Amino acid sequence: MRKLRRIPKDIASFRRCLNEVIARIETSDGSMWANLSREEVCVDLRSAINDVESGIGFDVKHLEMLFAPTGPIQDISTDNGWGDEFLTCASDYDRVSKDY
Numbered sequence: 001m002r003k004l005r006r007i008p009k010d011i012a013s014f015r016r017c018l019n020e021v022i023a024r025i026e027t028s029d030g031s032m033w034a035n036l037s038r039e040e041v042c043v044d045l046r047s048a049i050n051d052v053e054s055g056i057g058f059d060v061k062h063l064e065m066l067f068a069p070t071g072p073i074q075d076i077s078t079d080n081g082w083g084d085e086f087l088t089c090a091s092d093y094d095r096v097s098k099d100y
Contacts, residue, residue: 005057006100013096014052018045021073021089028080034072041072058097067093 008014022045025038036044044066048058066073067090077086 003062004060005051006060006097007052007055007057008096009099010096011052014058015049017089017092017096018049021045021093024082024085024089025073025076028076028082031072031075031079033079034075036066036072038076041066041076060097063093063097 022042025042025045028038030038034041044062048063052058065071068074074083074086074090077083077089
């Protein structure tokens with residue numbers, strides 16, 4: 001099955017958005033509810049940034065899963081006391097990722 005990939009128009013905003021999430025996750029503990037470790041999430045977010053910057057584009061479905069309600073980023077954020085901030089991050093992600 002072929003992956004749906006996109007390159008956002010505003011790569012700098014995309015990078016900034018994902019880097020903000022990475023920074024929060026790196027200072028958080030893991031979550032027993034998340035299906036990925038915090039390290040795996042950070043690797044996936046960095047890979048998305050690299051893929052966009054290299055012209056390949058990010059894997060839409062995979063990032064949608066990471067940012068989804070009850071996805072690993074929300075699980076980690078809720079368990080670490082930044083669940084409200086996650087909602088802002090998810091909104092920012094939705095905005096920058098849909099503009100391609």
